[in-house]
Amino acid sequence: DAEITQSPRHKITETGRQVTLACHQTWNHNNMFWYRQDLGHGLRLIHYSYGVQDTNKGEVSDGYSVSRSNTEDLPLTLESAASSQTSVYFCASSGTPGDNEQFFGPGTRLTVL
Amino acid sequence: AQSVTQLDSQVPVFEEAPVELRCNYSSSVSVYLFWYVQYPNQGLQLLLKYLSGSTLVKGINGFEAEFNKSQTSFHLRKPSVHISDTAEYFCAAMDSNYQLIWGAGTKLIIKP
Numbered sequence: 536d537a538e539i540t541q542s543p544r545h546k547i548t549e550t551g552r553q554v555t556l557a558c559h560q561t562w563n564h565n566n567m568f569w570y571r572q573d574l575g576h577g578l579r580l581i582h583y584s585y586g587v588q589d590t591n592k593g594e595v596s597d598g599y600s601v602s603r604s605n606t607e608d609l610p611l612t613l614e615s616a617a618s619s620q621t622s623v624y625f626c627a628s629s630g631t632p633g634d635n636e637q638f639f640g641p642g643t644r645l646t647v648l
Numbered sequence: 649a650q651s652v653t654q655l656d657s658q659v660p661v662f663e664e665a666p667v668e669l670r671c672n673y674s675s676s677v678s679v680y681l682f683w684y685v686q687y688p689n690q691g692l693q694l695l696l697k698y699l700s701g702s703t704l705v706k707g708i709n710g711f712e713a714e715f716n717k718s719q720t721s722f723h724l725r726k727p728s729v730h731i732s733d734t735a736e737y738f739c740a741a742m743d744s745n746y747q748l749i750w751g752a753g754t755k756l757i758i759k760p
Binding site: 566576583636 | 680
């Protein structure tokens with residue numbers, strides 16, 4: 536069965552370190568998204584991609600970057616981790632720009648000390 | 649501004665009682681509307697969606713939602729809840745760039 540996976544599921548790091556969160560989907564979806572989830576804020580969009588070599592900034596992109604070198608993967612990099620980036624991160628994918636259902640990964644809980 | 653508002657952060661309800669989770673959206677978003685459910689320590693999964701047609705939409709696990717254009721609402725309902733419905737529920741709307749605008753979520757707490 537097609538799926539979307541995230542790794543690691545839990546990560547503890549220190550302020551200032553570079554961290555990369557992996558997202559891999561086997562749906563063959565063009566669209567991929569990264570969200571962060573914080574209490575009281577719901578989900579906020581960090582970055583998204585509509586295809587290989589395409590990346591776009593979302594609502595809360597400062598301090599984060601992504602790259603899309605193939606269809607299956609959209610890694611999220613925190614260039615210099617800050618305590619404000621402690622959060623749960625979700626990756627999602629969908630088929631086409633107008634495709635209305637996003638499929639979510641299980642999430643990565645990141646703690647920045 | 650485009651927004652989705654979930655009016656209740658928590659809704660406690662007794663098992664087997666009916667429940668309604670409220671969602672309002674700004675008229676500037678599209679009328680592609682969604683409810684997602686997040687069980688503890690899991691990702692989100694789609695409960696139901698409204699794209700067009702009948703204003704009453706049925707989803708998984710006995711949930712349904714009604715699209716009301718005049719009140720810009722998309723409330724989620726279930727006639728009888730079970731302990732397994734304990735979860736956080738998110739309402740979302742799709743904007744003109746095909747991105748989802750999310751509400752802050754409502755935690756459904758089932759009391760035995």
